[in-house]
Structures are given as C-alpha cells and as structure tokens.
Amino acid sequence: METISSSSRLDFKNLVVSTKAKVLMRDVSGSACSGDLLAIMGPTGAGKTTLLNVLAGRIPFDSGTINLNGQPFNKTQRRRLGYVLQDDIFLSNLTLWETLYFTAMIRIPDQVPQQEKIEKIYRIVDSLGLRKCLHTAVGDIFSRGLSGGERKRANIGCELLTDPDILLIDEPTSGLDSSTAHSLMKQLKDYATQCNKTIVATIHQPSSQVFHMFSTLLLLMEGKMAYFGLASKVTEHFARLGMPCNQHYNPADFLLEILTPDISSKLEEENTGKIQILLGKEESSCSPYKINGSNVKKITKDRRHEDVELVLVKPLSEDIVVEKSIIGEGETTRRWSTSIWTQFKMLNWRSYKQSKGRIFEKFDLLQAAFIASFASILFFQIDDSINTVRDRMGLVTISLIYWSFQMLITTLLGFTGERAVVSKDRAAGAYRLSAYYLAKITSEMPLLLSVPFVFNTAVYWLAGLGGVDGYFVYLGIGTLNCLMMQSLAHNLGVLIKNVKLSMMAGNVIILGGLLLGGFLNINPPDWLKWVKYITLVHYPYSAIMTYILKDMDDVWCNQTSPDFYSQCGNNTTDVLTSRDVLMGIGVELPIYCYIMTIVIVTSLFYILGYYSLKLKRV
Numbered sequence: 001m002e003t004i005s006s007s008s009r010l011d012f013k014n015l016v017v018s019t020k021a022k023v024l025m026r027d028v029s030g031s032a033c034s035g036d037l038l039a040i041m042g043p044t045g046a047g048k049t050t051l052l053n054v055l056a057g058r059i060p061f062d063s064g065t066i067n068l069n070g071q072p073f074n075k076t077q078r079r080r081l082g083y084v085l086q087d088d089i090f091l092s093n094l095t096l097w098e099t100l101y102f103t104a105m106i107r108i109p110d111q112v113p114q115q116e117k118i119e120k121i122y123r124i125v126d127s128l129g130l131r132k133c134l135h136t137a138v139g140d141i142f143s144r145g146l147s148g149g150e151r152k153r154a155n156i157g158c159e160l161l162t163d164p165d166i167l168l169i170d171e172p173t174s175g176l177d178s179s180t181a182h183s184l185m186k187q188l189k190d191y192a193t194q195c196n197k198t199i200v201a202t203i204h205q206p207s208s209q210v211f212h213m214f215s216t217l218l219l220l221m222e223g224k225m226a227y228f229g230l231a232s233k234v235t236e237h238f239a240r241l242g243m244p245c246n247q248h249y250n251p252a253d254f255l256l257e258i259l260t261p262d263i264s265s266k267l268e269e270e271n272t273g274k275i276q277i278l279l280g281k282e283e284s285s286c287s288p289y290k291i292n293g294s295n296v297k298k299i300t301k302d303r304r305h306e307d308v309e310l311v312l313v314k315p316l317s318e319d320i321v322v323e324k325s326i327i328g329e330g331e332t333t334r335r336w337s338t339s340i341w342t343q344f345k346m347l348n349w350r351s352y353k354q355s356k357g358r359i360f361e362k363f364d365l366l367q368a369a370f371i372a373s374f375a376s377i378l379f380f381q382i383d384d385s386i387n388t389v390r391d392r393m394g395l396v397t398i399s400l401i402y403w404s405f406q407m408l409i410t411t412l413l414g415f416t417g418e419r420a421v422v423s424k425d426r427a428a429g430a431y432r433l434s435a436y437y438l439a440k441i442t443s444e445m446p447l448l449l450s451v452p453f454v455f456n457t458a459v460y461w462l463a464g465l466g467g468v469d470g471y472f473v474y475l476g477i478g479t480l481n482c483l484m485m486q487s488l489a490h491n492l493g494v495l496i497k498n499v500k501l502s503m504m505a506g507n508v509i510i511l512g513g514l515l516l517g518g519f520l521n522i523n524p525p526d527w528l529k530w531v532k533y534i535t536l537v538h539y540p541y542s543a544i545m546t547y548i549l550k551d552m553d554d555v556w557c558n559q560t561s562p563d564f565y566s567q568c569g570n571n572t573t574d575v576l577t578s579r580d581v582l583m584g585i586g587v588e589l590p591i592y593c594y595i596m597t598i599v600i601v602t603s604l605f606y607i608l609g610y611y612s613l614k615l616k617r618v
C-alpha cells in the first residue's frame, strides 16, 4: 500500500549552479509542500532539468540552500525522494514486467511480503494504462519494444513503486498524446493530494486542463526565475506587468511565448526588478508542518516587492524536535531498502535476463560454428608427430586469440549498454556496488563460458590434440583464459568510457601479446626475450603447449630440418627432447607457473575491476 506521507516542505533559495564555462542557474528560489504539484516551466535550455538534478542531489550547487522542513536536505532524507529522469534509461532485453518486478524486489523493503509487492506492481500498471504491454521487451534503437509514451510511463511506474515522499519528474508528458498526458497528470495530482506527497514536475507544453492542475508554478528562463507562486495567479501577475493573457488562450502557451529569449530580454529591460518571486502570504498553498503540535511561524524574509513575500518555514527554537519528520525512524533511514543477499539475487536474475540475448546472439553462434568447422577441417586428426608441432601451435594460438577477442567484445559491449542503467540505479541508492559487481560476474560467467566450452571441446576432439586428460587441461586453461580476458575487459570498460577507445586498448593488449608472446616470433632479439612475460596470451598458450608436447618423441636432428627446429643448427647428430622443443618455442617454465600466473592475474583484475567501478562512480 502507498503510505500517507507526513506533511513536509521543501524549500530552495537563491540556488546558483555553474560550470567552468557558464552559469547554468542564477538565484532560483521556490518551495513545494506535501500535497502539492509544483510545475517548473520554461523554454528548452531554461534550466529545468538542472534544477531537478540539484534538488535530487545529483549535481552540486555553488551557493544557496535546500531545506526540508527547515533543515538542510541531507543524504538520508533524499532516500525518500524519487526522481524520474528526462531520459528513459532501461535494460533493453527485459520486459516491462521484469523491469517493474526487479524494481519492486530491490527497492521495496524485504519486510514487505512478495505478494504485496506484486499486487502493487499490478495496481501501478493499471493506473498508468500499461497492462497491454506488460510482457513487451523495453527495446532500444536496434530492437523495437515499448513505445516512447509507454517507456515514459514505465519510468514513472518504477519510481512510484518505491513510494517516495517527494517525487521529482522530468517531462512526464513528453511524447504522450493530450488525453494520456491529462490522465497521467491527473493521477499524479491525485497521488499528491491523496497520499500527501510532494511532486515537482517539469513540463514543456501542458494543455490548459493540465495547467489548471498545478498548485504552484516556477517559471524559468535562461537559468533565471521569471515567476514563482500559485499557478492560478500567474496570468494576473503578468497582466500587472503589462502582458495580459487572452482569456481564450492556453496560459501555458502564453507563458512560453513571453519566456522566449527575445521577448523575455525585452521584458527584463522594461520591467527590471518586476519579475520576482510571487508568493503572497494569502497565496501560499503550503500547510505549515507541525512542530510539537503547534504551527510554525511564517517569517517574512524577503521584501523585494510590496505585495511579494517569500515565506520561509523556520523552527521556533533550536531545540524543537520535528514531531514526525518526512523520514521516519527505523527502516526508511537505513542505507539500503533490501539486504545484500536480495540485491545480489535480483541483480543476478536481471543480469542473466539482459545478457542471455546478447551473449547467445545468433550471428555470434554462427561465427563460432564456422571457425570451429574451419579449424577442425584444416587440422582434422592431426598426427602426434614431431612434424606437426607448428600446426598444433597454430591451432592453440587461434583458439586462444579468438576467444580473447570474443570475451573482450562481449564484455565491453555489455558494459556499455548497462552503464547508464547502473548509474541511474546507483544514484537512486538502489543497491550496493559490491552486490552489482558480484552478480554481474557470476551471472555472465556461465553464459560467457558455455560457447567456448563447446567450441574447445569440438576443436580438441576433431583435431585429435590428445587424450582425455589433455582435454581437461585444454578446456580448463581455455576457460581460465576467457576469465582473464573477461576480468581485463571489465577494467577497460569501466576505466575507458568511450567504447571505441576501450576496444582499441583491448586490441592492442591482445595483438601486442600475439606479436610479443613468443609464438609468432620465436627468435626475438636477446634483449627483448623477457617481453613475452608481460603479455597475457603467453601464459595460457605456454601452459597448453607444455601439456600437449610433454610426451612427444625425441627429435633427431638428422631426420628433420633446421627450418622447423632451429636448435639443431648444422649439428645433425643432436637429439632434442620435448623440453628442448618447448624451450625452442619460448616455453621455459613448468606448467604450474603459467597456471598460477593466470589465476593470480585474473583475481587481481577482478579485484581491480571493483575498485575501478568505485573510483569511476559508475
């Protein structure tokens, strides 16, 4: 059930926001009370989203104050704030039901029974008119899914599920037809009045019906305030300034017209000092919140205009305790709504659903089948003889490099699609980063490893690389190589935002490894012989080759060519053991050193991946 929030008042005063290059917002003030629908209007680029971001604590402000019930609006209180972003950011492969189910399970406290959470989803779905597309995938630019309007309502639905006390909504009606926009705004207005919620919404071009639902209105133009006060009094205010609105005209259209840059600058010139905060005493729709049962005094702080006052709420004395603050004691003040186990379980579930389609992409499977068939035909039942060492080196190298690239691409692309969603969820305080990271790794692991598993199995047996023990070594090391590349790709994906650059970095690492790893150039200059140890591919390659060649027959130099075994030189009486042959192709250490190195490097990459996520605040 939606809870009835206790009365509260959100005040923001003289907010200034700037970047290095320009001032985005100058001296913007206003307030919103529970039960109210505060609309923020202004032309595009006026600073509406910037203001919501500041209120939500997503971007810092240079000066000014934001208070809740007279106290600075802090991080703990912001946990009861919902923010519907202007952009609808979702995971594309999930259906609407899955998206809402995930949100409900992760953001509604564990104490609420699952059945109740599900009922709540249905209630919200019905009220937003989303029942008919409940099992449609959200979709993205590559695959069609929910329509723009449905995505917008889904976005609002997700926030409504969390039952916030203050709901900030950026452009709820954009992309909706006027009748749907009207019914959505009506629901929001009812939600505000019936459940005593505070709703702050930016709106571009409301119909006159929607306009009349607004309790208070804040008009912005080029980052500055043009008006703040009761929506019903705005036309009166501008009429006083010499700009009457025709009674048959939609007030919203009229306001946007006068706020367009050329008209507004003229307006500013003509009426310097007249565009003011307008919230007269008698006009305030806020019912002051109660402190120990008595109403808070309204204190006039600013008298810039004869009949204009900014009403501020201030506690009567320092030691007064707010009787029932917006954040109740106990569960709502906890850092997370759900336990780490619930978060891990649900994130695992979501990540699996999202990644399944991406990893088992038809063309990727076809590509793997094609390469496996090609390699198997070329190396079919290869002899276990001294003359096929080069062929086996080639086959092992191709398999390792192919799967290194596949892991890199799949992981990086997956991360790119998810980054915005995780940032949004994290900004809303939905889950711990550690739960997300663990869930992502563990859910993707079986999916990512299943295709190379089949590929390596097919290639090993078709090429006849060895017996059963060799198969497990080949498969195990192939798997470790995949994990090493996945963990590397996690770091690249997090640290380098630009996917093209992160792919390039991965290519350099893999191809650099191929060049320097000791298997393409087996006779590097002496001073560069150590370089192979800093390549990643060298380790799985060397481990597999050690095992494959461990039982090979001795090589009699008089029966072979120095082209194949350069160690033979001109001395045809020499005999090379498998150890000599391995040394000849740059494999110098015992197999366990290679395996241990892969395990250590992979573990380090996984640990670093977590700290990179933390550092980059994804």
Ligand SMILES: Nc1ncnc2c1ncn2[C@@H]1O[C@H](COP(=O)(O)OP(=O)(O)OP(=O)(O)O)[C@@H](O)[C@H]1O
Pocket: 019, 024, 042, 043, 044, 045, 046, 047, 048, 049, 050, 051, 086
């Ligand atoms: N990080 C930033 N760096 C530079 N300029 C910025 C930045 N963020 C916003 N702006 C600029 O600040 C202005 C206000 O942006 P904002 O997104 O708040 O506008 P808006 O009123 O929400 O517009 P719209 O109705 O188109 O969504 C714009 O001119 C925008 O280009």
Ligand SMILES: [Mg+2]
Pocket: 048, 049, 050, 086, 170
């Ligand atoms: Mg905006």
